[in-house]
Amino acid sequence: xxxxxxxxxxxxxxxxxxxxKVPVEALRGVNFHVAAGDFVSILGPSGSGKSTMLNLIGxxxxxxxxQLLIDGVDIGTLSDNQLSELRLKIGFVxxxxxxxxxxTARDNVELAMSIAGVSKSQRRKHAVELLENVGLKxxxxxxxxxxxxxxxxxxxxxxxxxxxxxxLLLDEPTGNxxxxxxxxxxxxxxxxxxEDGVSIIMVTHDEKLAKxxxxxxxxxxxxxxxxxxxxx
Amino acid sequence: xxxxxxxxxxxxAIKLRKFRAALTTLxxxxxIAAIVALLSITQGLxxxxxxxxxxxxxxxxxxxxxxxxxxxxxxGGFGGFGGQTENSGFSLYTNYTQEIDALSPDIANxxxxxxxxxxxxxxxxNRSVTIYGVDYATxxxxxxxxxxxxxxxxxxxxxxxxxxxGTRVNQPSQNGTVFFNTGDLVNVTWTNATVLPLRNETxxxxxxxxxxxxxxxxxxxxxxxxxYIPLEQAQSFFNTTQCxxxxxxxxxxxxxxxxxxxxxxxxxxxxQVSVISSTAVLSLLSTVFGTIQxxxxxxxxxxxxxxxxxxMNIMIVSLIExxxxxxxxxxxxxxxxxxxxxxxxESVIIGFIGAIIGILLGxxxxxxxxxxxxxxxxxxxxxxxxxxxxxxxxxxILGSLAFGIGVSVIFALYPAWRASKLKPVxxxxxx
Numbered sequence: 001x002x003x004x005x006x007x008x009x010x011x012x013x014x015x016x017x018x019x020x021k022v023p024v025e026a027l028r029g030v031n032f033h034v035a036a037g038d039f040v041s042i043l044g045p046s047g048s049g050k051s052t053m054l055n056l057i058g059x060x061x062x063x064x065x066x067q068l069l070i071d072g073v074d075i076g077t078l079s080d081n082q083l084s085e086l087r088l089k090i091g092f093v094x095x096x097x098x099x100x101x102x103x104t105a106r107d108n109v110e111l112a113m114s115i116a117g118v119s120k121s122q123r124r125k126h127a128v129e130l131l132e133n134v135g136l137k138x139x140x141x142x143x144x145x146x147x148x149x150x151x152x153x154x155x156x157x158x159x160x161x162x163x164x165x166x167x168l169l170l171d172e173p174t175g176n177x178x179x180x181x182x183x184x185x186x187x188x189x190x191x192x193x194x195e196d197g198v199s200i201i202m203v204t205h206d207e208k209l210a211k212x213x214x215x216x217x218x219x220x221x222x223x224x225x226x227x228x229x230x231x232x
Numbered sequence: 233x234x235x236x237x238x239x240x241x242x243x244x245a246i247k248l249r250k251f252r253a254a255l256t257t258l259x260x261x262x263x264i265a266a267i268v269a270l271l272s273i274t275q276g277l278x279x280x281x282x283x284x285x286x287x288x289x290x291x292x293x294x295x296x297x298x299x300x301x302x303x304x305x306x307x308g309g310f311g312g313f314g315g316q317t318e319n320s321g322f323s324l325y326t327n328y329t330q331e332i333d334a335l336s337p338d339i340a341n342x343x344x345x346x347x348x349x350x351x352x353x354x355x356x357x358n359r360s361v362t363i364y365g366v367d368y369a370t371x372x373x374x375x376x377x378x379x380x381x382x383x384x385x386x387x388x389x390x391x392x393x394x395x396x397x398g399t400r401v402n403q404p405s406q407n408g409t410v411f412f413n414t415g416d417l418v419n420v421t422w423t424n425a426t427v428l429p430l431r432n433e434t435x436x437x438x439x440x441x442x443x444x445x446x447x448x449x450x451x452x453x454x455x456x457x458x459x460y461i462p463l464e465q466a467q468s469f470f471n472t473t474q475c476x477x478x479x480x481x482x483x484x485x486x487x488x489x490x491x492x493x494x495x496x497x498x499x500x501x502x503x504q505v506s507v508i509s510s511t512a513v514l515s516l517l518s519t520v521f522g523t524i525q526x527x528x529x530x531x532x533x534x535x536x537x538x539x540x541x542x543x544m545n546i547m548i549v550s551l552i553e554x555x556x557x558x559x560x561x562x563x564x565x566x567x568x569x570x571x572x573x574x575x576x577x578e579s580v581i582i583g584f585i586g587a588i589i590g591i592l593l594g595x596x597x598x599x600x601x602x603x604x605x606x607x608x609x610x611x612x613x614x615x616x617x618x619x620x621x622x623x624x625x626x627x628x629i630l631g632s633l634a635f636g637i638g639v640s641v642i643f644a645l646y647p648a649w650r651a652s653k654l655k656p657v658x659x660x661x662x663x
Contacts, residue, residue, distance in 0.1 A: 060656045060660070080567075086565075087562075088564075092564070094563075094660070098563075114237040
């Protein structure tokens with residue numbers, strides 16, 4: 001259940017890109033927050049600014065103006081190094097999974113922990129637990145190419161959870177899997193949210209999927225046009 | 233990220249592209265092997281020559297030749313070597329040995345040497361040799377170990393027609409085929425160039441002794457291809473009272489004595505002689521070899537630089553290929569510094585493996601080359617082929633290792649830096 005502690009808070013966030021010589025306003029003053037334990041979807045068509053929002057919430061980029069607080073820290077004030085450290089607290093699940101092809105499922109999950117400096121014995125044990133938790137017990141030694149799209153997606157989720165992040169951040173989580181797998185992934189996310197209390201932010205253009213979250217933030221043209229709870 | 237994990241990750245990246253990594257490493261291997269082979273052969277050659285010189289030029293002997301003071305200081309060059317007068321009309325005479333003997337109590341004795349190119353002719357043999365006129369007894373007292381007959385004897389008061397020869401004179405190929413024995417008569421010939429037209433002068437001598445195998449070469453000392461005739465015979469046969477060098481034997485070999493006697497002799501002859509001591513020759517030799525090593529090592533080092541450029545080239549390609557991977561790593565929270573270290577780690581691994589294999593290969597190459605050179609008798613030529621044993625010093629091993637890794641890392645710096653500077657947003661978008 002959502003609490004009162006915000007994990008993400010956007011205050012009048014603006015982001016302007018230079019597209020060649022033309023400035024493009026991707027975000028025109030966005031305000032919203034995500035409380036710990038919540039399950040929020042950010043919905044919008046392409047060009048609405050949701051990808052920009054995703055990059056900012058993932059601490060991959062900084063806002064042009066305004067404040068974006070992740071776990072209470074304004075990312076605009078952080079150095080590159082500090083941003084890297086902050087990313088350890090964010091469980092990023094990419095649209096194309098972005099697993100390292102030469103590493104097995106377990107090694108991919110372990111990599112996230114090794115970046116955080118976890119010892120070999122600890123991360124080996126934890127990686128197996130995480131993969132079991134997402135239902136990949138018998139696939140831990142397979143490489144991404146030997147896994148189906150849905151299985152890769154779940155490895156990516158296990159990797160995102162590896163360092164006990166403040167929240168999971170998913171980019172089009174069902175964009176590259178069939179509808180049956182999409183349903184499985186979604187039920188996994190719901191389970192993580194309700195049973196394990198993981199905060200989840202999901203960026204998508206799929207209205208049906210967005211409705212599955214507790215709350216949907218609709219974006220259009222760089223602004224938030226609606227922020228509503230989904231009756232379930 | 234822990235250091236071991238960083239290296240583990242670097243290693244997994246190398247393993248993915250084994251063939252490419254092997255080719256990159258090959259560059260380092262060739263460079264290091266060239267350095268190690270050239271340096272260990274040169275050092276082996278230096279050691280061989282030094283030890284040969286030490287035989288022929290013991291620390292307690294000085295060689296006096298006419299002309300200049302080029303080497304008397306202990307550095308310089310081989311001035312006036314071979315007995316030619318350079319600037320003045322000064323010449324050495326055989327009876328100067330008496331003057332030299334009287335110069336210092338540190339001088340045990342001295343011997344004058346007259347040398348000419350000539351021939352030994354017997355049945356089935358016409359061999360080009362160097363003929364030395366020496367006082368047998370004195371010469372033997374100075375070169376006790378080498379001027380020693382293996383067959384026959386060295387007469388203490390020889391008749392004019394007696395002759396002593398080195399072992400390669402009557403047995404040139406050292407394979408048991410002997411062209412003449414002690415007691416046999418041979419023709420001793422030289423070409424008199426002081427008269428015109430040139431005239432071959434010959435006399436018949438009886439071989440009274442054949443020296444044991446000496447090996448190598450020496451300055452002034454006995455040689456395997458030398459022919460030794462009594463000094464008086466040389467003076468009348470070559471029609472001269474001048475000599476080419478005087479060997480001075482000292483009572484001890486400490487450098488103070490060497491310096492003092494060198495100075496005394498030089499001053500006695502008003503700076504018109506060169507006095508060569510083994511220390512001076514050896515220090516000159518080590519200078520010469522130092523330069524050769526630097527030169528050869530430098531050439532080999534260039535090939536390593538080429539390998540370095542290869543590493544840089546490959547790493548830039550690899551960086552472009554792995555842009556997305558770098559984006560993922562950064563999105564997962566990896567610091568720029570760690571990305572830099574991963575790329576440098578790859579170059580350290582390549583440099584290390586390349587250097588280790590290169591050192592082994594270079595060492596093998598040096599040994600093969602030394603064997604081939606030794607068998608072919610390329611080195612040492614007519615004066616008796618000698619073998620080179622390549623020397624691999626710890627300095628060369630450690631230096632090659634450091635140089636191999638160093639070059640790899642230096643050329644990886646730029647690609648690694650570029651990788652670390654990639655922005656995660658851009659890198660992730662890269663297809």
